[in-house]
Amino acid sequence: MNEKTKCAESSALRIRIDYNNMLSTVVGEHGISPAELEAMHERLASARDAVDAKRDSMRWRDLYITERANLSAILEMAEFVRYRAENFVVLGIGGSALGPIAVQQAIAHLHHNDLGKAVTGCPRIFVEDNIDPERMAALLDVIDLDKTVFNVITKSGSTSETMAQLLIATKLLLDRFGEKDLREHLIVTTDKEKGNLVGIAKKYDLHTFVVPDGVGGRFSELCPVGLLPAAVAGIDISAMLDGAELMDCICTNAEVEKNPALMLAGLEVLAMEKHGANIGVLMPYADSLKYIADWYAQLWAESLGKKKLEGGRMLRFGQTPVKSLGVTDQHSQVQLYTDGPFDKTITFIGVERFRRTVEIPHVFDDIPAVSFLSGHTLNELINAERIATEHAVTASGHMNKTILLPEVNEFTLGQLLMLFELQTAYAGELLGIDAFDQPGVEEGKNATYALLGKPGYEDKLKELQGRSAKNDKYVI
Numbered sequence: 143m144n145e146k147t148k149c150a151e152s153s154a155l156r157i158r159i160d161y162n163n164m165l166s167t168v169v170g171e172h173g174i175s176p177a178e179l180e181a182m183h184e185r186l187a188s189a190r191d192a193v194d195a196k197r198d199s200m201r202w203r204d205l206y207i208t209e210r211a212n213l214s215a216i217l218e219m220a221e222f223v224r225y226r227a228e229n230f231v232v233l234g235i236g237g238s239a240l241g242p243i244a245v246q247q248a249i250a251h252l253h254h255n256d257l258g259k260a261v262t263g264c265p266r267i268f269v270e271d272n273i274d275p276e277r278m279a280a281l282l283d284v285i286d287l288d289k290t291v292f293n294v295i296t297k298s299g300s301t302s303e304t305m306a307q308l309l310i311a312t313k314l315l316l317d318r319f320g321e322k323d324l325r326e327h328l329i330v331t332t333d334k335e336k337g338n339l340v341g342i343a344k345k346y347d348l349h350t351f352v353v354p355d356g357v358g359g360r361f362s363e364l365c366p367v368g369l370l371p372a373a374v375a376g377i378d379i380s381a382m383l384d385g386a387e388l389m390d391c392i393c394t395n396a397e398v399e400k401n402p403a404l405m406l407a408g409l410e411v412l413a414m415e416k417h418g419a420n421i422g423v424l425m426p427y428a429d430s431l432k433y434i435a436d437w438y439a440q441l442w443a444e445s446l447g448k449k450k451l452e453g454g455r456m457l458r459f460g461q462t463p464v465k466s467l468g469v470t471d472q473h474s475q476v477q478l479y480t481d482g483p484f485d486k487t488i489t490f491i492g493v494e495r496f497r498r499t500v501e502i503p504h505v506f507d508d509i510p511a512v513s514f515l516s517g518h519t520l521n522e523l524i525n526a527e528r529i530a531t532e533h534a535v536t537a538s539g540h541m542n543k544t545i546l547l548p549e550v551n552e553f554t555l556g557q558l559l560m561l562f563e564l565q566t567a568y569a570g571e572l573l574g575i576d577a578f579d580q581p582g583v584e585e586g587k588n589a590t591y592a593l594l595g596k597p598g599y600e601d602k603l604k605e606l607q608g609r610s611a612k613n614d615k616y617v618i
C-alpha cells in the first residue's frame with residue numbers, strides 16, 4: 143500500500159483541525175493576517191524539511207514502527223500483571239507519569255479503579271507522580287502488597303522523586319517477600335545501559351523494558367513507558383501505534399497546508415511572534431481528555447521554554463501552556479478568554495461522538511425555562527456549549543482553533559499524541575531552538591541532589607547556601 147492510500151484510508155476516523163478562527167479575516171485585528179501566513183510559507187517548508195532530515199535522531203517519531211517488535215513482550219507482561227495483581231502502581235514523574243495518566247484517563251473507564259477487577263478484568267491503576275508524603279502514605283493505605291505490581295519508570299535512572307518512590311516500595315517488598323520474589327512485584331522501565339536502575343534490575347533479576355535512545359521523557363508515551371501501563375489497563379496499544387502512524391503519514395505531506403502539525407506549529411509561532419500570544423490555552427471538551435492537557439503542557443513548555451544568545455543578546459522563547467477543561471472552565475476562565483488581554487491563543491478539542499449517551503429527561507415540562515433541555519442529551523449539550531464558547535471567544539476577537547476527534551479511542555488518541563509531538567518539533571525548528579533538551583529541569587534536579595547530600599554535588603550546595611544567606615532580608 144503506498145503512503146497516500148494509507149493516509150486516505152482511515153479518513154472516517156481522522157482527526158481534523160479547523161483554524162479559521164486564528165485568522166484576522168474572522169477575528170479581526172488581533173488575528174493572523176493572510177499576508178502573514180503567506181509570508182511564513184517558505185519558513186514552514188524549511189522547518190518541515192529540517193525536521194524530516196533529522197528523522198534519524200528523532201527516534202520518538204518512529205516508535206510506531208520500532209515498538210511493534212516489543213509488542214508481544216509488553217502484552218505478555220501485561221497479561222501476567224492482569225492475572226497476578228489487583229493493583230498496578232507506576233513510580234515515575236514528568237514524561238514517565240503524564241503520558242500513562244493521560245492515556246488511561248482517555249481510554250479506560252472514567253471510574254476504572256472503582257469498578258473493580260471483577261468488572262474490568264484489570265488491576266486498579268495508580269500513577270504516583272508527585273512525592274507528596276500524604277499521597278504516598280494514602281496509596282499504601284489502600285493497596286495490598288501481596289496483590290500489587292510496581293512499575294518504576296525513569297529514563298535517567300536517577301531522578302530523585304522516582305528513586306525515592308522506588309526505595310520506599312522496594313524496602314516494603316523486600317521486607318515482605320525477600321530478594322527472590324522481588325521480580326514478581328517490580329518491573330523496571332529505563333535506559334538500555336545508563337543509570338542506576340540497570341544495575342538494580344540485574345542484581346534482582348527484574349523484568350526490564352527499555353526506553354530507546356533518542357526518546358526523551360515527554361516524547362516517550364509510545365514506547366514501554368506508556369505502552370505497558372496502557373496494556374495493563376486493557377487498552378489496545380497496537381491501535382494507538384496505528385493512529386500515530388496515520389498522523390505521521392499525514393504529516394509527511396509535501397504541501398504545507400495539508401500538514402496539520404506543521405500548520406498548528408506555524409500558527410502558534412506567528413501568534414507568539416507577531417501578536418504577543420505568550421499563553422496557549424488547551425481546552426478539551428471531554429473529561430476523558432482532561433489529562434491530555436497536562437501531558438501537552440509538559441511537552442510544549444519543556445520543549446519550547448528556552449533561551450539563546452544571539453548577537454550579544456539573550457533571546458527567550460516559549461509560550462505558557464494553560465490547562466483548561468470544557469465546560470467546567472467556562473465558569474472559571476472563559477470570562478478572561480473573552481474580555482481579557484489579547485495575549486493568548488485558545489485550542490479547543492472537541493469530540494463528535496461520545497462513547498456513552500445520557501438523555502436529559504422530561505421532568506418539569508410546565509417550566510419552559512428548564513424544560514427546553516428535556517429531550518436533548520448531555521452529548522448535545524456539551525457540544526453546543528463548545529460551539530457557543532468558540533463563538534463567544536471569536537466574537538470577542540481572540541484567536542482560537544479546534545481539533546476535532548470523531549470519537550475518543552486508541553486510534554484517534556495515537557493520532558493526537560503524534561500530532562502534538564510533531565507540532566512541538568516543528569515549532570522548535572521554526573524558533574531555532576533545541577526542543578529536546580531541558581537544562582532548566584536538570585538545574586532543579588542537581589540542586590535537589592545537593593540539598594539532600596548526593597556525593598559530587600558539594601559545590602552546588604555551597605552555591606545554594608550562599609544564595610539563601612543573602613536572601614534573609616525580605617522574609618516576613
Ligand code: PA5
Pocket residue numbers: 235236237238295296297298299300301304358359360361444580583
Ligand atoms: O521530558 C523529560 O525528559 C523530563 O521531563 C523527564 O520526563 C522527567 O524529568 C523524568 O525523568 P526520568 O524519566 O529520567 O526520571
